Amino acid sequence: MSIEILRQKIREKNNPTVVGLDPNLDFIPEYLKLKYYSKYGEGLKSAAKAVYAFNKGIIDNIADVVPAIKPQAAYYERLGANGVKTLKKTIEYAQKRGLYVITDGNRNDIGATSEAYADAHLSTINTGHDESTPFGADSLTVNGYLGTDGIKPFLNVCQNNQKSIFVLVKTSNPSSGELQDLKLENGLTVYEQMAELIKQWDESGKYIGAVVGATYPSQLTALRKRLPNTLFLIPGYGAQGGTAADIIGAFSNGIDNGIVNNSRGILTAYIKNGSHPSDFGRDAKVAAVKMKEDLLAVIK
Amino acid sequence: MSIEILRQKIREKNNPTVVGLDPNLDFIPEYLKLKYYSKYGEGLKSAAKAVYAFNKGIIDNIADVVPAIKPQAAYYERLGANGVKTLKKTIEYAQKRGLYVITDGNRNDIGATSEAYADAHLSTINTGHDESTPFGADSLTVNGYLGTDGIKPFLNVCQNNQKSIFVLVKTSNPSSGELQDLKLENGLTVYEQMAELIKQWDESGKYIGAVVGATYPSQLTALRKRLPNTLFLIPGYGAQGGTAADIIGAFSNGIDNGIVNNSRGILTAYIKNGSHPSDFGRDAKVAAVKMKEDLLAVIK
Numbered sequence: 001m002s003i004e005i006l007r008q009k010i011r012e013k014n015n016p017t018v019v020g021l022d023p024n025l026d027f028i029p030e031y032l033k034l035k036y037y038s039k040y041g042e043g044l045k046s047a048a049k050a051v052y053a054f055n056k057g058i059i060d061n062i063a064d065v066v067p068a069i070k071p072q073a074a075y076y077e078r079l080g081a082n083g084v085k086t087l088k089k090t091i092e093y094a095q096k097r098g099l100y101v102i103t104d105g106n107r108n109d110i111g112a113t114s115e116a117y118a119d120a121h122l123s124t125i126n127t128g129h130d131e132s133t134p135f136g137a138d139s140l141t142v143n144g145y146l147g148t149d150g151i152k153p154f155l156n157v158c159q160n161n162q163k164s165i166f167v168l169v170k171t172s173n174p175s176s177g178e179l180q181d182l183k184l185e186n187g188l189t190v191y192e193q194m195a196e197l198i199k200q201w202d203e204s205g206k207y208i209g210a211v212v213g214a215t216y217p218s219q220l221t222a223l224r225k226r227l228p229n230t231l232f233l234i235p236g237y238g239a240q241g242g243t244a245a246d247i248i249g250a251f252s253n254g255i256d257n258g259i260v261n262n263s264r265g266i267l268t269a270y271i272k273n274g275s276h277p278s279d280f281g282r283d284a285k286v287a288a289v290k291m292k293e294d295l296l297a298v299i300k
Numbered sequence: 301m302s303i304e305i306l307r308q309k310i311r312e313k314n315n316p317t318v319v320g321l322d323p324n325l326d327f328i329p330e331y332l333k334l335k336y337y338s339k340y341g342e343g344l345k346s347a348a349k350a351v352y353a354f355n356k357g358i359i360d361n362i363a364d365v366v367p368a369i370k371p372q373a374a375y376y377e378r379l380g381a382n383g384v385k386t387l388k389k390t391i392e393y394a395q396k397r398g399l400y401v402i403t404d405g406n407r408n409d410i411g412a413t414s415e416a417y418a419d420a421h422l423s424t425i426n427t428g429h430d431e432s433t434p435f436g437a438d439s440l441t442v443n444g445y446l447g448t449d450g451i452k453p454f455l456n457v458c459q460n461n462q463k464s465i466f467v468l469v470k471t472s473n474p475s476s477g478e479l480q481d482l483k484l485e486n487g488l489t490v491y492e493q494m495a496e497l498i499k500q501w502d503e504s505g506k507y508i509g510a511v512v513g514a515t516y517p518s519q520l521t522a523l524r525k526r527l528p529n530t531l532f533l534i535p536g537y538g539a540q541g542g543t544a545a546d547i548i549g550a551f552s553n554g555i556d557n558g559i560v561n562n563s564r565g566i567l568t569a570y571i572k573n574g575s576h577p578s579d580f581g582r583d584a585k586v587a588a589v590k591m592k593e594d595l596l597a598v599i600k
Contacts, residue, residue: 042430176449
């Protein structure tokens with residue numbers, strides 16, 4: 001029932017928005033970076049500490065507005081082990097503030113290795129006699145190219161720990177069609193076939209959601225019919241060109257049937273506004289409220 | 301020309317084997333774990349230190365026999381930030397011993413995020429005025445489901461840094477066919493289409509290799525014809541059932557056209573042999589030499 005936890009938070013906040021915490025170093029105000037560079041030098045450790053301070057500032061300001069955050073693993077890995085530590089601390093901090101945390105990692109492998117990824121990101125592990133939490137997110141994005149052997153270990157961990165995964169179906173990027181849109185002999189496209197696999201794995205939609213880009217509105221609307229019970233995680237709003245009107249198809253059964261990501265539009269609102277850098281959190285909140293209103297104007 | 305670096309190491313060692321460093325905690329001898337548990341307690345830090353000691357023991361013993369190692373990111377992430385630090389230290393140590401390092405992470409995303417993954421695993425980044433190396437592997441496995449937007453950023457980083465990626469084509473697991481084997485209207489299967497995309501991205505095979513499972517020998521042989529210049533990374537030998545005879549199709553143009561992975565068969569040879577746990581490194585070397593002979597018996 002893990003996805004129900006997210007649906008409930010969406011209903012409580014009356015807002016189907018997830019803030020993508022993709023801390024490109026260019027997004028972080030100079031004063032924050034200098035604070036840590038002057039203390040620890042100019043390496044990855046300082047950068048990781050600046051990112052954590054930035055994330056906290058964002059989370060503190062948006063926690064009352066949105067139900068969830070989505071840290072993008074790539075930007076934390078780019079800062080090495082220090083960055084990955086910031087990922088864990090960010091997850092903990094956001095959860096303390098009541099947010100649902102979806103780690104965006106598109107992880108994928110098979111068998112014991114998929115299980116290791118699931119344990120890493122969604123569960124606890126035993127080392128010796130102790131139990132430890134490596135990352136402890138609520139949800140993880142997963143790539144389903146390897147089929148059932150790749151997904152079942154994730155699904156088991158989700159069922160045992162009330163966690164969830166989101167499987168890539170139709171991604172928001174221009175070239176997503178190169179493989180995903182190709183027609184199969186059975187009449188389905190590759191991405192429709194992926195949707196059918198999700199249906200086999202978890203027709204109820206209790207543990208598995210689907211990633212469907214805002215940039216392909218007619219495909220999104222058709223996928224809603226194919227997967228009536230599945231929560232959609234929707235990237236591509238804002239910077240990538242998707243609008244509120246484009247994502248309405250996901251929400252035909254109510255506001256808690258999808259969650260729309262925005263990263264840059266919220267994290268860098270202070271740059272766009274020409275505000276003082278120390279107002280990055282305030283401007284993020286204003287942008288999040290504006291996005292909420294933009295979405296609610298089209299979702300009945 | 302990065303893949304040429306790996307080809308050269310394969311020729312020098314006369315051995316197309318990569319040792320998968322998948323440090324499941326069950327593989328690590330108890331005495332090694334106790335050494336660190338008694339010092340640092342039973343948490344992730346101790347486990348990560350035990351893994352590093354184990355990896356060093358394996359690397360010291362196999363460095364003269366094999367050209368490459370392939371650490372599986374999932375097992376390091378499972379130990380949190382400490383585990384990820386062990387991944388970096390393992391990469392550094394193996395490179396010092398002359399080994400080519402392929403991080404098995406199946407990473408995938410688009411645009412700036414793919415670039416962040418590529419920087420993280422294969423390049424350096426600027427924090428402030430300093431340049432830092434997050435992980436610094438020689439190669440990374442990548443999932444191509446998102447198309448060109450997902451691969452180009454990796455390819456650029458490879459070209460600028462003489463690094464490489466291996467893109468999943470036909471994976472070794474039983475359910476890989478659920479999506480990968482489906483026939484498209486154009487007559488190709490999904491995995492053949494993926495091979496065609498690799499050809500578009502890097503027909504020369506200088507920077508992009510292909511992951512093709514040992515467990516599907518006829519598909520492997522056919523893919524060799526479709527991708528004559530591409531180095532194949534071949535999982536599925538040993539524990540998953542693939543034999544030396546099954547992978548011969550990859551090597552029709554010579555020994556430096558493929559690299560066959562073995563993880564468990566080498567890491568846990570001491571358990572299978574009933575040896576004293578402190579002989580894990582020696583037994584790993586014996587198993588690696590035996591695998592080399594097994595492969596060379598079929599590769600002309």
